[in-house]
């Protein structure tokens with residue numbers, strides 16, 4: 001899940017020209033990075049995220065084949081000595097075991113390079129093309145149908161809608177089928193600790209969490225593979241998220257995010273539940289917004305960093321938009337949820353949306369606004385009934 005990038009750019013949106021759109025998309029989540037989570041890392045307007053929050057990492061886009069192992073790392077450097085001391089004194093790892101492990105850590109130059117070029121920095125209408133195609137939608141629907149009994153059970157236990165679980169797994173690893181980079185997680189985290197100054201704190205924390213995870217789950221630290229950010233398994237959980245949120249849904253005694261569908265679906269659901277998911281509630285809805293009103297202008301300018309009670313602005317600056325009967329129409333909205341407003345680019349121009357608490361739950365999985373937008377859009381499309389005219393066999397099912 002996720003590391004990410006955080007977007008520091010508090011983009012100015014609203015009545016500004018299209019140039020700013022990309023910034024807008026980003027300009028929001030002022031939080032952290034990878035956990036089951038992630039968004040873009042240090043390029044351009046993005047800035048490192050607060051490393052205190054476990055977040056999933058960004059989806060592995062155009063992941064390369066397994067990287068050859070790189071060069072040795074100087075583990076006699078003061079920061080490594082301090083790290084190993086902490087692992088020994090605080091967590092009980094034997095010094096000889098730590099020396100054996102870290103002596104085998106390798107610096108992989110691909111890792112800093114990938115942190116510098118997160119896909120999440122693309123304008124939304126370009127970013128979405130990576131993850132939302134007719135094939136992705138068909139695969140998602142097929143996934144829902146194929147796994148209905150298990151997903152029903154997960155949905156019942158955690159109160160998280162199955163289409164959003166499907167959308168996250170599609171975007172992260174195409175349901176576990178897309179390679180996540182093939183990095184040894186231990187090498188990836190050491191490479192970050194060594195070669196990505198803005199992520200050093202994150203990498204240090206995740207190195208500790210990773211070694212604790214391996215001990216808890218009986219994994220070989222020198223064999224576990226994942227993304228350049230250290231995200232693992234079908235749902236791409238970084239180590240801290242794995243330890244905190246993964247569940248043994250199939251009750252076989254271990255939490256397996258590579259091979260157990262129950263553990264994978266249940267862990268994504270548990271992560272979202274623990275971050276405030278509300279079953280059946282909206283994620284984001286299209287609106288029209290009157291940017292001439294100071295309060296609305298402030299909301300449009302600050303993206304997800306600012307919220308306001310829905311009833312305060314509905315009918316007083318914003319109105320529902322969209323096509324009746326199509327996804328994205330307001331249905332039952334319970335209570336008076338806090339919303340944010342966001343303008344993002346589409347192929348036809350731009351879209352203004354009200355973002356609900358469920359959108360912010362997805363943002364904890366990956367702090368890129370583009371990520372949460374693409375998951376919410378894909379979930380909506382997957383949840384739609386199959387078009388009656390589509391009589392062709394589903395080539396994507398498997």
Ligand SMILES: [Ca+2]
Nearest residue numbers: 248252254263
């Ligand atoms: Ca299990």
